[in-house]
Amino acid sequence: MNQERRLNILLHELLENHEPMTIKDLSLRLNVSYKTVQNDLMQLKRELSTKGAHIESKRSIGIHLIIDDEHRFNSFLKSVVIQREDANRDENIEIQLTYFLLTTKNYIKIDELTDIYYFSRAKISSVLNKINKSFMKYHLEIVSKPFYGMKIEGKERDRRRYIQSIYSSYISxxxxxxxxxxxxxxxxxxxxxxxxxxxxxxxxxxxxxxxxxxxxxxxxxxxxxxxxxxxxxxxxxxxxxxxxxxxxxxxxxxxxxxxxxxxxxxxxxxxxNQKYSQDKYQKFEESIHFDLDRLIKKIFHRINDLFAKDFSKDFELYISLGLHMIPLISRIRFNFGIKNPYVSDIKKTYPLAYEIAVEAAMVLEEEFDMGLDEDEIGYLALHFNLALEREKLQIINLKKILIICSTGGGMANLLAFKVSSNFAKYISKIDTADLHEVSEKNLDEYDYVLTTVPLPYELQKPVLQISHMLSSNDIGNINSFFDAQKESWGLIDILSPEDFMTDIKGENKHEIINAIVLRLKLNHQLQEDFYEQTLRREALFSTEIDNKIAFPHPLVQETNETFMSVTILNKPVFWTHDYVQVILIGNVKKGDGAKAQRMYEEFAKLVSSKESILTLIKNPTYQTLFNEIEKQGEH
The missing domain is CATH 1.10.1790 (PTS-regulatory domain, PRD)
Known part of the structure; x- marks a missing residue:
């Protein structure tokens, strides 16, 4: 190793180790003699003397780097090889090290890696720890053997799966x-x-x-x-x-x-990896077997039980899910997956569909004793989101109307025809009655009453008076009348000021979630294991999404209330893969399927807006949250 390389490594070691280091430590690190380290340190002292830093040596303590002029020293760093540690450089050290280890059979020592990649021992060790965590998903592990070094242990098929996962990043x-x-x-x-x-x-x-x-x-x-x-x-x-x-x-x-x-x-x-298309339905119908049919119905049953969403009559979902699950079951059986480049967007944009897909994945895990990863769940979520969209189109809340007309006969029928013509897509049934016939009608059969005359008594139904000829003003009034009767409900209705928190503290996600749950117990009758069920859901798949947001919630929701809480932290906390500063913890009461869908839709709009989240972090007040939800609702 030449002196230039040794000087760079020495400088890097002194930078990264905040405690003083001995010459013995450095000689072992560089695998050179005590005297060589002394000579190198003298040379480094001379170079640093005009670069805004100096090396301080204290007997029985060690050697320490002191920065005198940070601006001048940083300028110096940019001119030396050490600056190659920039994570955004073209040749990424993590990808290079990963690929090297995956394709090497023999043991290798950290010192050999520092020589190959020209990085400090501390940097190499840090990257190796990160790589080892990513290996776990592929059943691979970096193992060490004293005096030999390290190497990867795992099956060849798992090595190839990992190589394929980083292939696009390493094509040299x-x-x-x-x-x-x-x-x-x-x-x-x-x-x-x-x-x-x-x-x-x-x-x-x-x-x-x-x-x-x-x-x-x-x-x-x-x-x-x-x-x-x-x-x-x-x-x-x-x-x-x-x-x-x-x-x-x-x-x-x-x-x-x-x-x-x-x-x-x-x-x-x-x-x-096969694709089964619906134009081959006949072929699918022949290939579908009892177990797959039973599995799909079991998934539908769980979804209905937890989300009050009955997909049992959605034939399109049954077919598309079945076609998707034929190759999916092969992937489960043979223990490999497919990459989903859109999973982050799916979690953020279709949160309800994703949560439904998580439950479907739970059914598959119970069946095959093997869980799905987030990529596979993301693909399942797309099928459920289509079903939810179809459901929204199909749910037209048709109304039954009673028209009270004092003239009766032909005029009443003409009025009924005009109302029906103008509001056909909103009305399932329209009847007429003379004023004296009203008492004989079962008013429970009707949603609204339109009358051409003032009523001498009060009806337990919404009533609107119109003219015999149904003028343009009447049509406008009927439109406004129908709109006024609609249930007005949104995310803000289940988010009370008491559940908006800005003083929660914690060093990690477990402490943060625990503190939030303890606060929620003051305002809500939470299920006994609310915290434990929330951690169970978090352990399955991280609930963090883009824009510094996490959405933890219980895996099994048994609290008899639908609510949402929002917590803004003073500083971001590392969650699972990234840092989080905004935490939304929610619960949906059984049977509140419609509310849940509306809640998730408004939630998706809010978290998809980077501008709204940044505004909320900068000005963390309940009024800011209210304003941002209102703003997103206008879009």
Missing amino acids: NEQLNQYEKLLAMNQIKQILKRHELSMSSTSLDSIRIYMVIAMYRMQKNCYIGMDVAELSYCCEMKEFAAASELAKLMEDKNHDPVPIDEIAYLTQLLSG
Whole structure:
């Protein structure tokens, strides 16, 4: 290692370690002699003497970096290699390290990584910890062995899944680029078409990238293995023939045979990435089996129980969900998923549909003993959101009208015809009656009463007086009359000033949620396990969304009240993946399906507005919240 590199690493170590360091520490870090470190420190002192900093040495304590002129020192940093630690640089250290570890069989030491990537030991260790957390999702782990170093442990199929997840971020590998050029998309499409396998463009691209990675890994003698039972099952699948032909294409390009275990895994991927379209309903109807039908009905039952949404008669949802679940079940069975680039937007824009999808995922987890990730739940949410939109279009609250007309006969019928013609889409039934006949009518059968004469007694129904000829003024009055009878309800109606909090404190999400729940108990009769159920929901999938917002809520909601609380923190707190400053905790009473839908719709408008959230953070008052909800309601 040359002196320039050693000086950069020395400076980095002194910057990142706030406690004094000894020369012995630094010599071990650089793997050089005590004398070399002394000479390097003398050189570094000379360089820093005009750069706004100096190195202070104290006997029995150690060496410490003192910054005298921060502006001049920062300018100096920009001119040295150490500044390459900028997270936004072109070559991202996290991606590079991840890829290196995934494609290396042998143990490697941290010091070797610092030499390869020219970063400090502290930086490398920090990045490795972050990488190890991301590995957990793929059943991979960085393991260490004394005197040997570290390496990744895990199955080959899981390594490939992770490589594929970062593939678009790392395309500078020459071999991968070479294989990608060899595999033409048209050839893959033709093979799938011959075997009547239909896929989306995203899935097609995913299969092609997997084949590129597989060729690269097999060239390095890294193969997927299967047990006899799994292999036998895959060989019987209808996609096996297409997988065999794709494997032949890989052999022709790579000039190496593809083992049957590799073909079987490619069969699983084809099965999990298929697209079943509704124009093939006949084929779907033949392939649907009792278990899938039972599963869909079980999902509908849970949704109706928790959200008061009855989808059992939504045939379109039944079909689209069934078509989606055929390949989904294959992905669950073979333990792999598909990427959803829109999941963050789905959570933010369609919060009710996403929560419904979470419950559907719970049913699938109970059935298969394996949970779905957020990407898969996001795709399920799209199906439920379409169903919710259809429901909104279908729910036209038709009214039954009684017209009281003193003249009766033909005039009454003409008036009924005019009302019906002008308000046909709002009326399911319209009857007429003379004034003396009203007492004989069952008024419970009607929603509104229109009368041409003043009534001598009060009716327990909304009443509007109109003229015999139904003038344009009458039509306007009827419109206003109908609008006035509509139930006016919104998010602000379930958000009381007492549930708007700005003084909650905590170091992490558990402390924050606990403090909010304790406050809510002062104003609401919460279910006994409200806090525990909220943490259960949080443990399944993080409720954080964009714009520094989190929306925690109980997994099982048994509180007999619909409410929403808003908490604005003094400073952001790290949640699960990002920092959060606005926390909305809500509960929906059983049977409040309509209210829940309206609440989630207004909630989506609010959280989607970055401007509204920033305004709320800058001026955290209940009046600000009220104004922003009103503003979004106008859009």
